[in-house]
Amino acid sequence: DQKVVAYSHSAGNISYREKLTDYYKSIGIDISADQIIVAAGASEAILFAFQSTMDPGDEIIIPEPFYANYNGFATNAGVVVRPIPSFIDDGFSLPPIAEFEKVINEKTKGIMICNPNNPTGYLYSKEELEVLRELALKYDLYLYADEVYREFCYDGHSHTSVMQLEGLENNTILIDSVSKRYSACGVRIGCMISRNAEVMATAMKFAQARLSPPSFGQVAAEAALAVPKSYFDAVLKEYDARRNVVFDGINAIEGAFCPKPKGAFYVVAALPIDNADKFCQWLLEDFDYNGATVMLAPATGFYATEGAGQNQVRISYVLNVDDLRASVKCLEEALKVYPGRTL
Structure with a gap:
């Protein structure tokens, strides 16, 4: 109108x-409209969250490997990232609490x-999130959670949100987006959610400074909320099939290994190579298999x-099953002739 x-x-x-x-209530998160700020994607929501809760020179702990743009958002806010390692051998599970406490300080x-x-x-379990809850309460820390892949959980596993953790009403900040849920990354609509009134009031000042989130994007995102469950069931079934093709294919390659992901649509794989950056560049510039090659993201x-x-x-299994099978075969052949092969 x-x-x-x-x-x-x-x-x-x-x-x-x-x-x-209403959507959040349907997944067990009870919030009000004034506890939501719509942003230009999850990216802007993360910037609002960082800028509203930290001063230049403050520090944030992030288990690595992590989404590379977190570094950029932290730099924008003048915040220092303190990484703690997770490891491929145990599927990149949450690091021990002692690792967090080693880097916690007054900043x-x-x-x-x-x-x-x-x-x-x-996919972090409820038990792992409870560990983070205890840390947040013990040291009075914010717990920021990027949950944009919430709908992508496999093998019967369910997602637990930080907003469902008891006693953390003033500590949790949820980041969400329509980009992955509806395959609509170009719509540029996300949101920042918190029950902490002071944090939201501060974030609102940043929101007012940029005037408003995208108008047409909000219309599209609102309409998308009416998408039936059958859509997500079909999408999840397709992504599960893709996941299995990649997981089985990678682990069948001599010297390669990847853990089976429980969520999202990525895997990190260890390959018998000397240097991931060089290998990925070599694939694009110097290799082809039947006229084709594969493009990978160096995990570095x-x-x-x-x-x-x-x-x-990092491999993103967003292609169809047939293309993924061909890609895994191409990767297998590439590893046989790569000059920096370590086997």
Whole structure:
């Protein structure tokens, strides 16, 4: 009914935010519309969260490997990232509590997780989140959770949100987006959610400074909330098939290994190579198999620790099953002739 593409409310259209509360209630998260700020994607939501809770020089702990843009958002806010390692041998599970406590100091303001995880596909269990809850309470830290892959959980596993942890009402900040849920990354609609009124009031100042989130994007995102469960069931079934093709195919290659992801649509694989950056560049510039090659992401870009992930790559299984099978075969053939092969 709108005849002018006007600015929306800086927190987002109230009709969209109210419908979002119904969505969250359906998955066990009870919030109100004033506890949501709609943003230009999860990226802007993370920036709002960091800028609203930390000062320049403050520190945030993030298990690595982690989504590379977290570094950029932290830099933008003047925040220092303190990485702690997770390991491919145990599927990139949550590091021990002692590892967190080693880096906690007077400048530490929070812990950031992505659940399910990009780039590893790891799904943090409720028990692991309870460990983070205890840390947040003990040291009065914020717990930031990027949960944009919530709908992508496999093998009967269910997702637990940080918003469902008791006693953390003032500590948790949820980041969400329509990008992955509806395969609509170009819509650029995400949100920041918290029950902490002071944090949301501060974030609102940043939201007002940029005026409003995308108008057409909000209309599309609001309409998407009516998508039936049958859509997600079909999508999950397809991604599960893709996951199995990649997992089985990688682990059948001599010298290669990847853990089976429980969520999202990524795997990190260890390959018999000397240097992931060189290997990925070699694939694009110097190799083909029957006129084709594969493009991988060097896992080094997902580590903040220099030198980590040198033999690892991230694979995103967003292609159809047949193309994924062909890609795995291409990778297998590439590894046979790569000059930096380590076997």
